[in-house]
Every structure is written in structure tokens, then in C-alpha cells.
Amino acid sequence: MAKMIHSMIRVLDEARSVAFYGKAFGLSVADRVDFETFTLIYLSSAETGFELELTVNKGRTEPYDLGNAYGHLAVSVEEVTVERERLSKLGLKPGQLVELNRDGKLFGLFFFVTDPDGYKIEVLQRHGRFL
Amino acid sequence: MAKMIHSMIRVLDEARSVAFYGKAFGLSVADRVDFETFTLIYLSSAETGFELELTVNKGRTEPYDLGNAYGHLAVSVEEVTVERERLSKLGLKPGQLVELNRDGKLFGLFFFVTDPDGYKIEVLQRHGRFL
Numbered sequence A, B: 001m002a003k004m005i006h007s008m009i010r011v012l013d014e015a016r017s018v019a020f021y022g023k024a025f026g027l028s029v030a031d032r033v034d035f036e037t038f039t040l041i042y043l044s045s046a047e048t049g050f051e052l053e054l055t056v057n058k059g060r061t062e063p064y065d066l067g068n069a070y071g072h073l074a075v076s077v078e079e080v081t082v083e084r085e086r087l088s089k090l091g092l093k094p095g096q097l098v099e100l101n102r103d104g105k106l107f108g109l110f111f112f113v114t115d116p117d118g119y120k121i122e123v124l125q126r127h128g129r130f131l
Helices: A012-025 A080-089 B014-026 B080-088
Strands: A003-012 A028-034 A038-045 A049-055 A070-077 A098-102 A105-116 A120-127 B003-010 B028-034 B038-045 B048-056 B071-079 B098-102 B105-114 B120-125
Touching: A003 B048, A012 A038, A012 A049, A049 B003, A049 B048, A049 B071, A070 A080, A070 B048, A080 A105, A080 A120, B014 B038, B014 B048, B071 B080, B080 B105, B080 B120
Parallel strands: A003 A049, A070 A120, B003 B048, B071 B120
Antiparallel strands: A003 B071, A028 A038, A038 A049, A070 B003, A098 A105, A105 A120, B028 B038, B038 B048, B098 B105, B105 B120
């Protein structure tokens, strides 16, 4: 059986991304593996075994093309309104809180925030299937 | 604290993607949530709490632009050579097995396979930090 263990995104500036994911989501560097032409940084938290893998290609300065296929990484939090306020105070410009209902019941309560390279992260209230 | 709970990708053909992720990685549909203009499909396995969220935008036929920013979803398996052979027999055209060493030691043993929409999935031997 296959186990999902990480998601990889390419980023331009290691320090900028590590700072963002740290303050926004409490992720820290579990490992940093340096190769000749690239560096891999594994971000994780005690909350989950899944990791975010950052790839920094050395010498790359041109922004990556985000396309329109990949959507986002989602995280769940205990109190989405508190988190949104916290990220706002940190200057991370979270989007509006959105309530998505289905059959008259709450399906998801969430907002999006954008990382330094333009990747969207969905921050969901821990509710329903988003635990 | 934020917990990573899913990764979302946009796909064109629900049945095609569900079949691929099922036979390639043993993921099954944990939930399917239909809205007026889109459908969300949550794929998971007993191996992990993390899910892959497929978004199908109704009426969309034009392939999505994958860009060059997002990298891949990674899964770990017990026996990567056995898995590669199995995927090959299924006609899924896995790439070559790659051995990545660092400081004279095995860092990662893996291959890539491509899903029906062109997303890359890295299949790693369960080893080192890839557990």
C-alpha cells in the first residue's frame, strides 16, 4: 500500500519560505538536504506525519509559473476566525472567510492565504471531514 | 496548530482519475461532494490521514496548464521495485528507478509516474526520512 508522505513545491527563497510556513502554520524544518544544484527542505509539525518539501534550485531567480492545474495545500485549525485574525496581524493578508454549505449544512468554513511564491493554502475550520 | 490535511488538484475526468489513483496507489473515494458547478472527490487510504482532493469543474474540457512551480505528491511503498513492476504491467508507464545518494549513503530510491492529467507522483522506497 502506498502512503502519502509529502507534497513538493519549488520556491525561490529558502529563508523567506521557511519563515512564512513557520509563522503561518507552525511548520518547522525537519530536515535540510543540500545537493550540488538544489536544496531540499522538509517542513513538518507535530500535528501530522505529512511533510511539505520545498525545492530550491540554486541560481534560479525567475519566478515559477504556477499554471492553473494544481490547487492548494489545505490545513485544518481549531479556530479559523482566530487564525485568520492572527495571520492578518502578521501582515500575511488572508482572504475573506468563506462558508460553504451543502444541503443546508455547513460543509466547510475556510479562508485562503498566499505564500511568498504565490501558492495558495486553504485554512479550514476543523469540522466535518476536515479534521 | 495547523495540520496538513489534503492537497487539491484540478482534473478533467473524474472516473479516469479515480481509476488511476485506485489501481496505482490503492486510494479509494472517501467522500464525493457535488456542487452546482464543480464536484469534490476525496481520495484516501488506510495508510494515512492525509487526502488527495480532486476538483472537477463541470463543463471544462480544456486541459489545465501544469506550469513549472508545483512539483509532485510523494508516496512511500514497502518495495519500490515490486511496485514499479506492478505499475508497468498495468500500462501506467512508470519512469526509471533513480537512486539518489548523499555523503555516500542512500538518500532516496524512487521513480515517477504521471497521472491522467499530467501530474507527477513520486513513488519512494520506505527508507530514511521517507517512511
